[in-house]
Amino acid sequence: MIQRCSFDWLNRPCLNTHATLMLEAGASLKDVQERLGHSSIQMTGDIYAHVTPVMQEKSSQAFSDYLEERS
Template sequence: MLFSFFCLGKGVTFVLGCCNFCYGQPINSATLAKIFNRIIKKSGVPKLRFHDLRHTHATLLLEAGVSLKEVQERLGHSSIKMTGDIYAHVTNKMKNNASKKFSEYMQEHS
């Protein structure tokens, strides 16, 4: 199943494909939460809030090497500081990559 969600504000979210009955139609945020929680439960993953996907998305983009500025724009933040402070979680992969890059830099410049 592929999902695309766009918040329209005031508790209404636009869904581009989660099921036949809501494809391309506005859906109430409470209905979205019920559908999302049902999917999470069926999938067997730990319970999470729908908003947690936003944090995960931002973190995975950064882990993939996307710049903080690009992530800021994608999330629609007015400030890069907000994006970095709230959404940029440093993963072990990112820590290892930073150590590797620093080591390579030191070898090249010593």
């Protein structure tokens, strides 16, 4: 990813992709915030984090697994 984007912290499309892929891979929003150097977790979530179909599927499956374990 870094080479493909000619990584530069001012390259916003790459920041967006980086943050989203980190979240998709299971990183917490706090991890992403610290990685990007943001002072506010709200900024990270509002601007850079997007819910992808993969993330929706993982959340749905995790909730389904949780309910199954409790029954």
